[in-house]
C-alpha cells in the first residue's frame with residue numbers, strides 16, 4: 001500500500017509518451033496556493049486523487065495524471081496566470097466514452113477552490129484514445145460527396161424569423177433560397193416540432209420543394225434538418241430524415257450532450273447521413289478567456305464524436321463573439337490519426353458583402369450560412385440567395401465582388417444595403 005497525496009500528481013520532469021492525453025489548462029491559483037500546488041490539485045482531482053491522503057494499491061497510481069508543465073501565461077493584468085500541462089494515462093479512460101473523458105478533464109476541477117480561474121484550452125489526443133472514437137463520415141468531403149461545389153464554399157440559409165413561420169411558409173422560403181442558388185436550407189436551433197411547424201410535415205414539404213428546386217436548377221440541394229430532441233425521439237427523427245431522402249441531420253451538440261451525439265453518429269452511420277453540428281450554449285463556457293472550456297476543445301470533441309460540419313464563427317466579422325476561428329478551422333482540417341476532417345461553418349451576422357474578407361481569413365473550404373443576410377435583402381429571399389451565391393462564386397473564382405455585382409443586380413442591391421464591412 002502507498003499513501004498518495006496531491007504532491008504525488010506533480011512531476012515537472014515527466015515527458016508524456018505517445019499514449020497519454022495531454023491537456024493544456026490556463027490556471028490562476030487561489031491566494032493560498034502556489035502554481036505547483038494548484039497544478040498538482042488539477043492533475044489529482046481530474047484523475048484519481050482527492051484532498052485527503054489515500055492508502056492505495058501501487059497499481060492504482062498507474063491511472064494517476066501528472067502535472068508536468070507550468071509556464072507563466074497571465075491573460076489579465078494583475079492576475080497571475082499559468083499554462084499548466086497535464087498528462088493523462090490511457091488506462092484512465094473508457095475507450096469511446098466522451099462523457100467519461102470530459103468528466104475527467106473538464107469535470108470537478110472547474111469548481112475547485114484551489115484555483116480562482118481554470119480553463120481547458122487545448123488537448124493533444126493520442127492515437128489509442130482518438131481512434132476509439134468514430135470521427136466524421138464525410139467532413140469537408142461533403143462539398144463533393146453531396147454537392148457539386150468543387151472548391152467553393154457551400155452555402156446555407158436559415159429561414160428568419162427563427163420560429164413562427166408555418167410549414168408552407170418555411171418550405172416556400174426553402175424553394176426560393178435553393179432556386180436562388182443556395183445549397184442548403186437550415187432549421188434554426190429553436191425550431192424542432194412545434195405546432196405551428198411540425199417536424200414531419202416540415203421535413204416532407206421542404207424535401208418536396210427541394211426536389212423541385214433540384215429539377216429546375218440541375219444542382220444538388222439539401223436540408224439541415226434539426227432533429228434535436230430527447231434521446232429516443234431524436235433517433236426516430238434521424239430515421240425519418242433518412243426514410244424521406246434527406247442527406248443531413250442537424251444536432252445542437254452542446255444542449256443535447258455528447259452521449260446523445262454519439263448515439264446520433266451511430267444511427268447516421270447506418271443511414272449514411274451527414275451531421276451538422278450547431279453549438280448553442282457554447283458561449284456559456286468558452287466566452288471568457290480565463291475560465292471554462294475553449295471552443296477549440298469543443299470542436300475537438302465534436303470531431304471525435306463524428307460530426308461532419310460545425311459552427312466555428314466568422315473570424316470576428318459577424319454579430320457573435322468568436323474565439324480563434326482560423327486556429328480552430330486549421331485543427332479541424334489537420335491529421336488526427338487518420339480520422340476524417342470537419343467542415344467549419346461560418347454563420348452569425350453574415351451577408352454577401354462580408355464574403356471576400358471571410359474567405360480572405362478562412363479560405364474556401366468552409367460553409368457560409370446567412371439568415372438575416374439573405375431574408376433581409378430588400379427584394380426578398382430569392383434575391384438574397386442570388387446575391388449570396390454570386391458573392392461566393394465570385395470570391396471562389398478570385399474575382400472582385402464589385403465586378404460580380406455589375407452582372408448580378410441582386411448582389412449590387414445587397415452591397416448597397418449592407419456594404420462590405
Ligand SMILES: O=C(O)[C@@](O)(COP(=O)(O)O)[C@H](O)[C@H](O)COP(=O)(O)O
Nearest residue numbers: 158279311313320347348349370371372
Ligand atoms: O440564430 C442565429 O443567430 C443563426 O441562425 C444565424 O442567423 P443570422 O445569419 O441571421 O445571423 C445561428 O444560430 C448563429 O450563427 C449561431 O452562432 P454560431 O454560428 O456562432 O454558433
Ligand SMILES: [Mg+2]
Nearest residue numbers: 158162188189
Ligand atoms: Mg440560429
